[in-house]
Amino acid sequence: MRDTVREQLKQAIMEGTFEPGETLHDKELQDWLGVSRTPVRDALNELTRMGLVEMEPNRFTRVANPTDEETTTAMQTLGVIYSGVVRIAVPRLSERTAKRIADQLDLLLDAVARRDPLDMRKYGFPTFGLFEKETGNPLLVKLCRESVDGLAYKVRSQRIIELFPPEVTIEQVRDLAEATRARDAASAEAATAALFQLPAL
Numbered sequence: 001m002r003d004t005v006r007e008q009l010k011q012a013i014m015e016g017t018f019e020p021g022e023t024l025h026d027k028e029l030q031d032w033l034g035v036s037r038t039p040v041r042d043a044l045n046e047l048t049r050m051g052l053v054e055m056e057p058n059r060f061t062r063v064a065n066p067t068d069e070e071t072t073t074a075m076q077t078l079g080v081i082y083s084g085v086v087r088i089a090v091p092r093l094s095e096r097t098a099k100r101i102a103d104q105l106d107l108l109l110d111a112v113a114r115r116d117p118l119d120m121r122k123y124g125f126p127t128f129g130l131f132e133k134e135t136g137n138p139l140l141v142k143l144c145r146e147s148v149d150g151l152a153y154k155v156r157s158q159r160i161i162e163l164f165p166p167e168v169t170i171e172q173v174r175d176l177a178e179a180t181r182a183r184d185a186a187s188a189e190a191a192t193a194a195l196f197q198l199p200a201l
Contacts, residue, residue: 006043013052013063020065051150066154074154079196082128086192089134090185098183101130105177112169117157125152
């Protein structure tokens with residue numbers, strides 16, 4: 001029950017049903033989910049550990065509202081993770097899989113060009129999830145599944161649009177798509193690092 005409640009609340013936060021900074025009331029969540037208080041509190045505690053919820057005992061429980069600095073540091077952290085994922089995955093890709101992932105990146109590129117936060121969310125992290133599945137590395141997959149949601153929440157699409165020039169992001173996504181099609185691991189890794197704001201070597 002706790003896991004089900006956690007996933008429902010996590011999805012509602014990630015999709016914007018509950019907005020950044022919004023106060024979460026136990027009773028309202030219980031009524032909405034049709035469960036008792038215990039699984040709600042357990043789920044909120046886990047979401048706090050993941051970074052999606054902020055909690056101060058006897059004061060407030062609210063959806064986290066990341067600062068610009070937290071957005072940048074979360075992007076860099078994701079860049080460290082996903083650069084490694086891409087480096088391992090790309091040499092293992094079949095031509096068909098490489099094309100499928102690159103086609104998804106083209107959709108992301110189009111979403112960035114249109115400055116459409118919903119489509120950016122739709123084609124952003126799920127596309128890197130495709131790389132993740134191709135690594136063949138169960139420890140890395142486990143690390144991603146335990147870490148990415150909380151970091152990805154801090155890197156909301158609208159904040160990316162506001163903080164980073166879209167023309168630069170478009171170029172970085174295009175570079176990654178081309179490197180993926182060519183199954184060029186070094187170029188794909190470099191493009192991923194640039195996309196996630198890692199300092200240039």
